[in-house]
Amino acid sequence: MDLRGAVALVTGGNGGLGQRICHALAKEGVHIAVMYAKSRDQAEGVARELSSGFQINAAAFACDITDGAAVERLVGDVTKHFGRLDILVNDAAYNKAIPFTDLDGLTLDEWDKIMSVNLTGPMRLIKAVAPVMKTQGNGRIVNIASVAGLSPTGSSIAYAVSKAGLIHLTRCMAVGLAPETLVNCVAPGLLEGTRATANLKSEQIERASAASVLKKPADKDDCADMVVTMCRTETMTGQTVVIDAGRVFH
Template sequence: MRTDLTGQVIFITGAAGGIGSATARRLAREGASIVVADIDKAGAERVAAELPSALAVSLDVRKAADAERAVEATLERFGRIDVLVNNAGVNTFKDRVDIDAFPEEEWHRVVSIDLDGLYVVSRAVVRPMIERGRGRIVNIASVVGVTAMRLQSAFVAAKAGVIHLTRSMALELGPKGILVNSLAPGSVLTEGTKKLFYGEDGTFRAQMAGFMQHVPLGRPADVEEIAEGILFLCEPSNSYMTGHLLMVDGGWTAGFMF
């Protein structure tokens, strides 16, 4: 997809790796200035150094003070924020167990980042957008927010919350000139999923091989394919879509293969 994002300032959380860094690179190729925000400041700086116009900021999405500082730094450098991509998120890797055994501390860790963190950052970023009377927000949800899976109750609940929060934000912010949409990736080939599902020693490698038989495209997405979906939601002429959930899942939720 080709578009022109020249002059756009795009703030991406969790941008030091995975989907976030792929999105930063993809949007930068279309001329956008990128704010690379991540709790991993060194990683954010590495990604920012690759881009023609970028700012790396340290951001723990759970901390309102971090979000305010990151927004202030962005406004000082670029003067505005046109698009927020709420990408920062985590999932459960070692504690994949049923709800009765799911650790309380793991529940709070996942929800505090995946759902609470999205609220914290959105609240900080949307204020200058409202002052300008325009903006865009793209919230990264997950296919499991629509079609639940076992053994990851916190992640499932948080991502379902992201989808419905997106709709609420669209209702509130649309009259103020701000479009809010969400994107739900299916399984994506990242360093984390390689260790869990797709690597030679992946914990759930055998189960995932069977599961992929139910996905029409028969494979996980590359991070660059998810970045293309995010680019579509950022595209300036895509100006009448808000409150929408874009599925980028290889057909996972289309129906049963058998």
């Protein structure tokens, strides 16, 4: 797909990885809708930076992705503002560090919240953008999962299961939305400087880095560049690419 002039909705676009994704797409001439949940000032700052730095149209949009009506309004507002919607990047996520052995700590409330944000939220967004992309005859969806979805690791059982679900949702939606819309997934390993990492204990971060064959965290720019590749591709769909400095081989 020709990216110049396309419009991308990036959820969690004001986060550590989300900002890198926004910048990588804007560099290609993509107009950006920066979706945020709470941090309005930060998201609007990202939009201003994108607009001035890349001479593209960027704007911030608030949305609670666990609210179906709010998601429908978001897609409508973005489409109205930009005139079209070509790309959805599902980057928004929630996690909480709960040891796998602490089943009492993994309350159903925490389980429901993690699933609602990390799995049902992307499902709501995909369903909302699908008719728009089908009508346009072209679309790209990129889900941001985690290596925790491919191996029993990560901040909690709920987080790992939610990301495993997102990876399989990618495969299923690739079938369901073909041939107009291509759906792919990036599964990062440990990333420094993100809200998800901020919720982890220092020993968890050190252990994850030491476990990789390259002995370092994954690179956010590598992940962002892969998102760009998945938006540009014409023949890859239903795939998950791991970027984790060599921890999980699948």
